[in-house]
Amino acid sequence: MxxxxxxxxxxxxxxxxxxxxxxxxxxxxxxxxxxxxxxxxxxxxxxxxxxxxxxxxxxxxxxxxxxxxxxxxxxxxxxxxxxxxxxxxxxxxxxxxxxxxxxxxxxxxxxxxxxxxxxxxxxxxxxxxxxxxAPTAFLVPKGNPKSVLTFDDVKSKTLKLAVLSGAVEQGYAQKSGIPDGQIQAFDTQNSLLQAVATGRADAGALTNISLNDVVSKNPSAAVEVTKGFFPVIDGQETLxxxxxxxxxxxxxxxxxxxxxxxxxxxxxxxxxxxxxxxxxxxxxxxxxxxxxxxxxx
Incomplete structure (x- = not known):
């Protein structure tokens, strides 16, 4: 089992x-x-x-x-x-x-x-x-210039979203209607961080815990973590x-x-x-x- x-x-x-x-x-x-x-x-x-x-x-x-x-x-x-x-x-x-x-x-x-x-x-x-x-959050450039707070923001603003390959946030993004062409999957948290820090992605989605941890280990990266939230997927809160x-x-x-x-x-x-x-x-x-x-x- x-x-x-x-x-x-x-x-x-x-x-x-x-x-x-x-x-x-x-x-x-x-x-x-x-x-x-x-x-x-x-x-x-x-x-x-x-x-x-x-x-x-x-x-x-x-x-x-x-x-x-x-x-x-x-x-x-x-x-x-x-x-x-x-x-x-x-x-x-x-x-x-x-x-x-x-x-x-x-x-x-x-x-x-x-x-x-x-x-x-x-x-x-x-x-x-x-x-x-463990709420979901977004890794964004300092100041959150694109005002990313939800998956709907990513979808409506046609933004590029970084996710961890195979992680739940990849499914959240897809179920929220974000086209696959806007989603970039990475194998490691550091790769996701670099994608956002270098502008290859507008935001990265993961738990706020993981994002806060990776940011604390990379203090020179010009990024920040948004407030955590529990996405509603298929009508259910993802607690x-x-x-x-x-x-x-x-x-x-x-x-x-x-x-x-x-x-x-x-x-x-x-x-x-x-x-x-x-x-x-x-x-x-x-x-x-x-x-x-x-x-x-």
């Missing part, structure tokens, strides 16, 4: 293995497994927990030293776990599509990789309350949200985690933690964005 869920597949939404230590030396082996029983209580007694990441910015990735893991999901997860009495976090890097299988095989006890909530994944694992939402992932049956762990995650959101502390990774107020989940809603969509 979980095979083939690559990051690019999750972006469609179709309308290097190893151990990394977050606190202290690496302690995981490829064949390591966690114990059965009450996951939360076991982790609290041990003072440490094993988590899975996909080594992907800005969610969960290794830092410049190649050992320390960081990212929005990692840092938010660390803050919640610390509040639960778990001070050390050991991260195992696996392919994105191996995260849920690894979780269920007890190689680690939760996933901190910014994974989107969807119906298929909800059948294989339990998701926390939404950690963040996307990411969360932490747990094994089925770990209800006590999930409930305790959700309670502390809510405190981070309510206090504004979440935004302080997430902002360095390209997240802003547009990514704070609204009250009507629930895991139950997204699991049944």
């Amino acid at each position: 979980t095979g083939g869920w690559t990051r690019r597949d999750f972006l469609r939404r179709s309308a290097a293995a190893g151990a990394v230590a977050l606190a202290g030396p690496a302690v995981l082996a490829a064949c390591s497994s966690t114990s059965s029983g009450d996951t939360l209580e076991t982790a609290k007694k041990a003072g440490t927990i094993k988590v899975g990441i996909a080594n992907e910015a800005p969610y969960g990735f290794t830092g410049p030293d190649g050992k320390t893991a960081t990212g929005e999901s990692v840092e938010v997860g660390r803050a919640v776990l610390k509040a639960l009495g778990i001070n050390a976090v050991d991260a195992q890097v696996v392919d994105f599509n191996g995260l849920i299988p690894g979780l269920n095989a007890r190689q680690f006890d939760m996933v901190t990789a910014g994974m989107f909530i969807n119906k298929a994944r909800c059948g294989a694992a339990t998701f926390s309350d939404p950690d963040y939402t 996307s949200a990411g969360a932490f992932v747990f094994r089925k049956g770990d209800d006590a762990f999930v409930n305790a985690f959700n309670a502390e995650l809510k405190k981070l959101h309510d206090s504004g502390e979440w935004l302080k933690i997430a902002a360095p990774f390209g997240f802003n107020q547009d990514n704070v989940p609204k009250s009507d964005v629930t895991t139950q809603r997204l699991c049944s969509a």
